[in-house]
Amino acid sequence: MRPSALLREALTAAWASRIPTLLVSLVVAGMTFAALFTVGRQAAQEAQLLQELAGSSARTLTVTVSRTPGQIPYSSVPLLQELHHAESVIATDLPIDAVNGALGEGSSIAVTTVHGDLDQGIRLIEGRLPGPGEVIIPASSVQRLNLDLPAGYLQSAEGAQWSIVGAFTAQEPYEHLDAMALSAPEADSSTLDGSSLHQVRILADSTHQVRAVQAATLAIIGADPTSIQVDSAAAAADTTQRVTDQFAGFGRSLLLLILGAGAFFVAIVVLADVLIRRRDLGRRRTLGITRSELIALVALRTTAPALSGAVLGTLIAQLTLSAQNHTAPWEFSAATALLATLTATIASLTPATYAAHRDPVAIMRTA
Structure with a gap:
């Protein structure tokens, strides 16, 4: 099947299965919103703190002759x-x-x-x-x-x-x-x-x-070291580095937790969908679609609502943060939305693989 035909078929199937599509979109929207509202706000605060800590006073070295x-x-x-x-x-x-x-x-x-x-x-x-x-x-x-x-x-x-x-x-x-x-x-x-x-x-x-x-x-x-006085911001620079590293480490852990939870719920929704629509998928297999094409079909059918959900979650999160005088950088927001979409796509691969490897003849007989 040509990629364009596969994409068109995936979009048609996503539109036909409105409830699973809506659930995937809502899960990804919630995942994106949670990531931006927590990790995004922390990223904004980290950037503000780094700007304050990395001011000119924290980058200054002064050498003064004290004796000779x-x-x-x-x-x-x-x-x-x-x-x-x-x-x-x-x-x-x-x-x-x-x-x-x-x-x-x-x-x-x-x-x-x-x-x-x-x-x-x-x-x-x-x-x-x-x-x-x-x-x-x-x-x-x-x-x-x-x-x-x-x-x-x-x-x-x-x-x-x-x-x-x-x-x-x-x-x-x-x-x-x-x-x-x-x-x-x-x-x-x-x-x-x-x-x-x-x-x-x-x-x-x-x-x-x-x-x-x-x-x-x-x-x-x-x-001569005994004849000069050195006033350095090196200690402050080290403190700045430690603080930003701690912020970044906590943010990564929290982001992974949110994405993991979102991936779990997306996988459940997709698994339920392929079980409910097993007859349709079995019919496609009997008509000649390959396993890899079926996996791609299910993944694309998940990616489309995931992308719309990520955009929706990003917009809601940005509006909420703006109301609280916080704004996550748009680069971070776009990266988070893309990461949430990819997470949903990857989470759909396991249920899609399960559906692709089931016996289509047995499905058509029992469904």
Whole structure:
């Protein structure tokens, strides 16, 4: 029998057997709804939790010189920027206090030279990024420095001056920059010995790569471990991984339980159907349909209502979750619906095989 004819015959048989078709559809709809309402909601909560736990603060590595200066050379910054899993790198020199140069007194602000991906660590509010001998100041410090606009200049106690060319706000995880005025390095700063480079902060691209980034960073810097302080989110990344693994394990177990229960009920419905319709199936066998074609016929007759039930269960589950301010990802929903349909199809194979291997002559005599 041609596949198209077999499919047409299966759909006709499914329409003719409305009660078994309806039961299979309802069982699969209930199975899909239960899976999405429990495992789907858990998947949504897991995604939300993972987003919170995998924020920039959980992907940050900070290395600070604590004792002997010169532990972090300038030349290490370009190498750190080339790390495959480093999303951004910002290093700062030892800050110098400065005041509003026009007043010569008042509130002071720490001035530091920034190396690395400054544009990824801040958001400019006014002006432009600084060049050598220039600074941008935090937007929150404009009034504190007795300025009407981010313009003018800063001056240190030693007489060094920096022109103010803009204002900024720091972005995660570089909030520490909001307390400092930021200057650009001199063109030849890469040739210096790094004695004044004070801190480097690196943002990994994922929590899974924090430990790898930490190991690579320490290897590149090559600092004396007793002279630096390392603040790493590796422990938080490990906790995130354990939590998500536990969520995923529980979700898989629950999903298998739901699918197993659904498969059991589908198998019962299909078995009852083939027993009730044994005369029709026996007649098909006597007319020449092969065992494999009969198995395919029963399986396709189950798949059609299973697919409609999976779609119905998905829609009801999504509407219910939306009413509760939860939304299972549509990719997960589609995969669950497909899995429920496949489960129903597989569950029908055992009753179909049983029906295909019965003696058609004996069935026609006794039915």
